[in-house]
Amino acid sequence: MERAAGARLSPGVSKWDLRQKVWDYMEANNLADFPRPVHHRIPNFKGSFLMNHLVQKWEVFGKAREVKVDPDKPLEGVRLAVLQPSAHAVCSVTLGQTQFSQTRLPHRAGKTLLVPTPRLRTGLFNRIVPPPGAAKDTLRKCATSQGVRDYSVPVGLDANVHVDLVVVGSVAVSEKGWRIGKGEGFADMEYGMMVSMGAVREDTVVVTAVHDCQVVDIPEALLGDHDLTVDYILTPTRVIRTGCRRPQPQGILWPKVSHKTLEKIPILRSLRCREERAGKDVTLQGERTDVPAVVEAATGAMDARPKNLAWPEEPGLCQASPRGESVSASSDRLRGLSTLFVGNIPPATRVSELKAALRERQATPVQLTWQGAQHRAFLRYGDKATAEAATLALQGLSLHGCVLRVEAAKAQRHKTASGQCRADQRSSPVLRAATD
Numbered sequence: 001m002e003r004a005a006g007a008r009l010s011p012g013v014s015k016w017d018l019r020q021k022v023w024d025y026m027e028a029n030n031l032a033d034f035p036r037p038v039h040h041r042i043p044n045f046k047g048s049f050l051m052n053h054l055v056q057k058w059e060v061f062g063k064a065r066e067v068k069v070d071p072d073k074p075l076e077g078v079r080l081a082v083l084q085p086s087a088h089a090v091c092s093v094t095l096g097q098t099q100f101s102q103t104r105l106p107h108r109a110g111k112t113l114l115v116p117t118p119r120l121r122t123g124l125f126n127r128i129v130p131p132p133g134a135a136k137d138t139l140r141k142c143a144t145s146q147g148v149r150d151y152s153v154p155v156g157l158d159a160n161v162h163v164d165l166v167v168v169g170s171v172a173v174s175e176k177g178w179r180i181g182k183g184e185g186f187a188d189m190e191y192g193m194m195v196s197m198g199a200v201r202e203d204t205v206v207v208t209a210v211h212d213c214q215v216v217d218i219p220e221a222l223l224g225d226h227d228l229t230v231d232y233i234l235t236p237t238r239v240i241r242t243g244c245r246r247p248q249p250q251g252i253l254w255p256k257v258s259h260k261t262l263e264k265i266p267i268l269r270s271l272r273c274r275e276e277r278a279g280k281d282v283t284l285q286g287e288r289t290d291v292p293a294v295v296e297a298a299t300g301a302m303d304a305r306p307k308n309l310a311w312p313e314e315p316g317l318c319q320a321s322p323r324g325e326s327v328s329a330s331s332d333r334l335r336g337l338s339t340l341f342v343g344n345i346p347p348a349t350r351v352s353e354l355k356a357a358l359r360e361r362q363a364t365p366v367q368l369t370w371q372g373a374q375h376r377a378f379l380r381y382g383d384k385a386t387a388e389a390a391t392l393a394l395q396g397l398s399l400h401g402c403v404l405r406v407e408a409a410k411a412q413r414h415k416t417a418s419g420q421c422r423a424d425q426r427s428s429p430v431l432r433a434a435t436d
Contacts, residue, residue: 015356060165069114127152167208192249229242355368
């Protein structure tokens with residue numbers, strides 16, 4: 001079986017390291033179809049549409065009546081399987097250690113397909129309603145992103161929905177059920193919202209469909225309370241029952257939600273208002289410390305003026321120093337025991353990757369100053385104790401195989417940024433700071 005994680009993982013491996021490893025492997029071995037490249041996507045692995053036939057022969061799928069399937073391209077075949085009208089299937093298939101019983105399994109009409117709205121911009125779900133007597137070609141269109149727009153009915157928070165099966169896309173997943181998405185957190189958030197509206201129960205099954213190479217070893221230490229895990233993994237060659245007993249998210253974790261995120265997702269604002277009326281604590285990220293809104297800047301070799309971009313996932317300020325600003329000038333602005341220096345940042349690293357790594361290690365700063373062209377960044381924390389805790393949390397952190405140097409900025413004021421990882425460094429690199 002192909003596995004992207006053939007190489008030994010370093011002790012400080014992050015989610016971004018694992019994503020990059022899988023994306024690079026799939027690109028190098030031509031294991032994905034359109035859209036390409038697969039980086040920063042849920043990969044549309046080769047053979048993904050054939051999961052349509054596999055899932056129809058799966059007993060768990062046969063018993064499900066309401067199925068929520070993410071809108072990712074590699075899950076198009078699974079969405080079609082939910083919609084297809086064939087009434088029965090005879091199963092006599094063995095994949096790996098999973099044997100399908102030789103029984104006739106009803107799995108037609110009566111199944112409801114729910115698809116989240118892209119990036120939750122206009123609501124939570126769409127219920128896909130094909131035209132009466134729809135032909136195969138029409139059903140196939142209904143399973144596409146265009147079909148979701150053309151043949152759907154919105155489903156609100158008050159809808160009487162009881163989801164039996166949740167199908168999510170993944171970048172990487174382990175046989176223990178630990179899952180890593182593309183880093184935007186929508187699958188985790190959607191599940192938390194379904195918990196809040198009573199749409200999922202303890203017996204709701206969570207499954208992901210991936211290529212065999214996407215099944216890798218994932219340290220449990222990388223998982224947070226908000227991370228969704230899976231009960232089954234479907235690949236083109238086998239079905240893996242993970243036996244995962246880690247608790248699923250028990251609703252929205254409001255302290256992890258920023259004001260920027262709330263502004264972008266109306267359905268999340270509605271849910272927050274409802275839970276606030278119910279007397280729940282809906283304090284958002286940074287509210288207790290009165291942290292200002294996030295602003296991120298991008299500095300590139302082709303543009304002398306930094307561009308400001310939003311970082312919706314986190315509070316605090318993130319500023320990129322204009323080109324030519326001296327290390328001492330930046331340090332003077334951020335000096336103090338509450339500021340950390342991060343060095344040895346490899347070329348072509350994006351600021352979003354560093355932010356994701358900081359979130360994963362629960363070391364999000366109040367302010368991040370990005371100096372990607374100099375392979376360094378400065379992290380400012382509210383007090384000395386928080387900065388010291390962050391220093392410990394970030395020890396051993398690596399990006400793209402390079403272990404970052406993290407220490408108090410005061411000790412770095414008169415040092416040059418040395419010992420940097422220069423592998424694959426190109427002349428005149430354009431280092432972009434961009435959101436996920």
